[in-house]
Amino acid sequence: MSIDKRWIIVAVLAAAVAIFFWFDLGRYLSLEYVKAQQAQLEAWRAARPLAAAGVAFLAYVLVTALSLPGAAVMTLAVGAIFGLGWGLLLVSFASTIGATLAFLASRILFRNWVQSRFGDRLRALNAGIGKDGAFYLFTLRLVPVFPFFVINLAMGVTTIRTWTFYWVSQLGMLAGTLVYVNAGTQLARIDSLAGIASPGLIVSLALLGVFPLVARKLIEAFQARRVYARWQRPRRFDRNLVVIGAGSAGLVTAYIAAAVRAKVTLVEKHRMGGDCLNTGCVPSKALLRSAKLLSHIARASEFGIRRAEAEFDFADVMQRVQRVIGEIEPHDSIERYTGLGVDVVEGSARIVTPWEVEITRHDGSVQRLSTRSIVIASGARPFVPPIPGIDDVGYLTSDTVWDLRERPRRLVVLGGGPIGSELTQAFARLGSKVTQVEMMPRILAREDPEVSEIVTRRFESEGIDVLTGHTAKRFEIAGGVKTLIAEHEGREVRIPFDAVLVAVGRTANLAGFGLEELGVVTGRTVETNGFLQTNFPNIYAAGDVAGPYQFTHTASHQAWYAAVNALFDPIRKFRVDYSVIPWATFVDPEVARVGLSEQEARERGIAHEVTVYGIDDLDRAIADGEAHGFVKVLTVPGKDRILGVTIVGEHAGDLLAEYVLAMKHRIGLNRILGTIHIYPTMAEANKYAAGVWKRAHAPATVLNWLERFHGWRRGAGAAPAGAAKPLPPAPAAKER
Numbered sequence: 170m171s172i173d174k175r176w177i178i179v180a181v182l183a184a185a186v187a188i189f190f191w192f193d194l195g196r197y198l199s200l201e202y203v204k205a206q207q208a209q210l211e212a213w214r215a216a217r218p219l220a221a222a223g224v225a226f227l228a229y230v231l232v233t234a235l236s237l238p239g240a241a242v243m244t245l246a247v248g249a250i251f252g253l254g255w256g257l258l259l260v261s262f263a264s265t266i267g268a269t270l271a272f273l274a275s276r277i278l279f280r281n282w283v284q285s286r287f288g289d290r291l292r293a294l295n296a297g298i299g300k301d302g303a304f305y306l307f308t309l310r311l312v313p314v315f316p317f318f319v320i321n322l323a324m325g326v327t328t329i330r331t332w333t334f335y336w337v338s339q340l341g342m343l344a345g346t347l348v349y350v351n352a353g354t355q356l357a358r359i360d361s362l363a364g365i366a367s368p369g370l371i372v373s374l375a376l377l378g379v380f381p382l383v384a385r386k387l388i389e390a391f392q393a394r395r396v397y398a399r400w401q402r403p404r405r406f407d408r409n410l411v412v413i414g415a416g417s418a419g420l421v422t423a424y425i426a427a428a429v430r431a432k433v434t435l436v437e438k439h440r441m442g443g444d445c446l447n448t449g450c451v452p453s454k455a456l457l458r459s460a461k462l463l464s465h466i467a468r469a470s471e472f473g474i475r476r477a478e479a480e481f482d483f484a485d486v487m488q489r490v491q492r493v494i495g496e497i498e499p500h501d502s503i504e505r506y507t508g509l510g511v512d513v514v515e516g517s518a519r520i521v522t523p524w525e526v527e528i529t530r531h532d533g534s535v536q537r538l539s540t541r542s543i544v545i546a547s548g549a550r551p552f553v554p555p556i557p558g559i560d561d562v563g564y565l566t567s568d569t570v571w572d573l574r575e576r577p578r579r580l581v582v583l584g585g586g587p588i589g590s591e592l593t594q595a596f597a598r599l600g601s602k603v604t605q606v607e608m609m610p611r612i613l614a615r616e617d618p619e620v621s622e623i624v625t626r627r628f629e630s631e632g633i634d635v636l637t638g639h640t641a642k643r644f645e646i647a648g649g650v651k652t653l654i655a656e657h658e659g660r661e662v663r664i665p666f667d668a669v670l671v672a673v674g675r676t677a678n679l680a681g682f683g684l685e686e687l688g689v690v691t692g693r694t695v696e697t698n699g700f701l702q703t704n705f706p707n708i709y710a711a712g713d714v715a716g717p718y719q720f721t722h723t724a725s726h727q728a729w730y731a732a733v734n735a736l737f738d739p740i741r742k743f744r745v746d747y748s749v750i751p752w753a754t755f756v757d758p759e760v761a762r763v764g765l766s767e768q769e770a771r772e773r774g775i776a777h778e779v780t781v782y783g784i785d786d787l788d789r790a791i792a793d794g795e796a797h798g799f800v801k802v803l804t805v806p807g808k809d810r811i812l813g814v815t816i817v818g819e820h821a822g823d824l825l826a827e828y829v830l831a832m833k834h835r836i837g838l839n840r841i842l843g844t845i846h847i848y849p850t851m852a853e854a855n856k857y858a859a860g861v862w863k864r865a866h867a868p869a870t871v872l873n874w875l876e877r878f879h880g881w882r883r884g885a886g887a888a889p890a891g892a893a894k895p896l897p898p899a900p901a902a903k904e905r
């Protein structure tokens with residue numbers, strides 16, 4: 170609705186309320202007045218019943234819609250005049266219609282403002298209203314301690330649907346309405362409103378109010394029992410917990426379980442450490458390190474070194490990657506975990522009943538373990554799209570690329586996400602001619618456009634062909650030449666290559682270990698509630714298989730909740746906290762983010778301010794020859810509370826940690842600014858970003874007065890108001 174129309178509504182409402190108070194219309198809604206007029210009102214109703222009902226109905230709607238005082242007295246009056254049956258009918262509809270009008274007025278006038286200003290903080294409430302709004306409203310309506318008009322206005326700014334609000338209000342208010350209309354039939358005997366709802370009655374209504382919530386819990390418990398109906402629960406269990414998969418999620422789950430002295434078995438069918446150690450974070454970062462060294466050597470002249478050359482064998486670089494894995498391996502080894510008290514079994518796990526896991530060991534022997542709880546941590550694998558010809562040309566994925574010992578001369582990387590981009594740059598720096606193909610208009614599409622632009626520009630300057638807006642259509646192989654045919658703006662583009670790396674996303678490992686047979690609900694991932702429980706409350710999921718994030722740190726974050734909830738429910742369980750989730754893409758320049766990006770804030774209509782500090786200005790970055798990138802901070806308008814941070818630049822992932830801590834513990838920019846940062850470090854960028862924000866919020870009036878004050882102290886006489894100059898430009902970075 171346009172602002173003009175909203176002002177009209179405000180004016181009409183204000184006028185109506187003003188008339189009510191100006192003419193003291195409230196006196197007609199007092200108990201004494203109604204009692205005095207009872208006989209006349211009854212006579213009027215007897216003479217003209219329809220007109221009387223119509224007037225009473227409209228008056229009731231008006232009073233409730235305008236949130237005016239007097240609804241309780243009106244209810245008594247209606248009871249006195251129309252009796253219990255008709256009175257109840259009349260008040261029930263009039264009060265609900267009036268409440269809905271008040272609700273709509275609040276929605277039109279305030280909801281957008283409230284949601285855009287506090288939307289981020291209201292996210293949990295909105296989700297709760299979306300799921301349980303009817304239950305909450307019903308409770309609020311039944312418990313008479315929550316004022317009628319407050320509920321109408323408050324609900325208006327939430328996301329509850331109008332029809333839901335209407336019918337739940339009508340139903341929820343029925344009991345209270347009945348009490349008051351019934352009391353009205355005895356109007357002559359009522360001396361004050363206070364006596365109508367006795368403490369006993371309020372308690373009864375309150376009990377009635379919480380009933381739906383209790384009922385829901387009972388239904389949930391009943392549903393949980395139903396999923397177990399096909400099986401006999403063992404009386405005793407071999408284990409407290411069986412964990413399936415020894416990747417980031419499974420290892421941490423087992424570690425926590427052992428730390429609290431639970432009997433836990435960890436089953437791994439392939440390699441301890443899962444993807445992160447063997448085919449993910451660790452090898453990719455090791456490869457990127459070698460690639461970065463080469464890029465530095467290529468830039469030697471920038472650093473005053475006349476000539477530097479690198480002589481290397483691709484196979485040696487890949488061998489180093491394996492050495493790095495080997496060095497980290499002991500952290501995730503069977504020996505370490507056994508020493509920690511975990512029973513580690515090498516084999517393939519299969520859930521056979523909600524409390525039993527069958528393990529087929531590598532030697533073919535089978536073991537069946539009963540367990541109180543199970544945590545599924547089976548991870549994810551590269552998704553390979555069914556592009557015609559893909560099997561004929563053969564392809565690499567993040568699982569197999571580490572086996573390469575010969576550098577592909579021409580490499581096509583399918584995918585512009587984090588994994589595709591990291592490997593694109595690594596291979597290009599190692600000497601492959603890389604073409605990155607992405608169907609979206611830009612790479613790293615999850616980040617703000619300027620982030621993609623900086624990375625694309627760097628890629629292109631390093632000789633990478635970045636083909637965005639290109640959709641892979643088919644692969645061909647003719648005369649020994651492999652070609653990808655992509656579509657771009659309606660025409661075909663042919664890209665010859667020697668190897669293709671597919672990095673278009675990862676798909677959760679859901680099949681082949683009993684989930685389908687058991688009936689564990691899955692979509693793209695295993696479906697879990699806020700406690701990481703599947704539809705079988707004793708079976709949990711964590712890590713890539715559960716989503717929504719696919720990072721090692723989120724997998725281990727979830728693992729804590731999965732372990733603790735699996736071991737201590739129903740005594741105590743914790744809802745996973747996803748409020749502050751950081752991540753980084755380790756391209757050069759690095760990209761790191763926590764919280765909202767500018768694009769997300771805009772799309773979700775969340776009010777925000779943007780502060781940007783350019784790292785090209787930072788002394789240490791200049792000294793290091795890495796003067797590029799930025800720190801972008803989103804804050805609540807007019808406040809220093811951080812909504813999100815994006816950093817692009819050298820060591821962005823490490824720099825971000827300060828902001829992650831700040832967001833987690835609600836530390837604002839003022840306090841970051843007031844913290845000493847070592848000079849000269851990259852971390853100073855965080856403080857300078859806070860400084861940019863501070864200058865933009867400098868109190869101009871106070872500064873004008875200060876200028877006059879200093880003038881007066883110099884004996885120069887006060888400058889006329891408003892004559893003060895604008896703030897000077899920013900001083901050199903290190904002085905900020």
Ligand SMILES: Cc1cc2nc3c(=O)[nH]c(=O)nc-3n(C[C@H](O)[C@H](O)[C@H](O)COP(=O)(O)OP(=O)(O)OC[C@H]3O[C@@H](n4cnc5c(N)ncnc54)[C@H](O)[C@@H]3O)c2cc1C
Nearest residue numbers: 414416417418438443444445449518548712713719720721
């Ligand atoms: C190239 C690449 C780079 C990455 N870089 C980063 C990064 O820099 N930072 C970051 O945070 N994340 C990164 N990731 C993501 C990270 O690797 C994953 O998010 C993380 O490994 C998920 O851990 P997980 O425990 O959920 O699954 P996984 O590590 O996949 O572990 C699952 C394990 O379960 C086992 N398993 C499955 N089914 C069974 C069964 N039935 N019985 C027994 N065992 C079973 C599997 O063998 C596997 O070992 C990267 C991923 C890739 C591919």
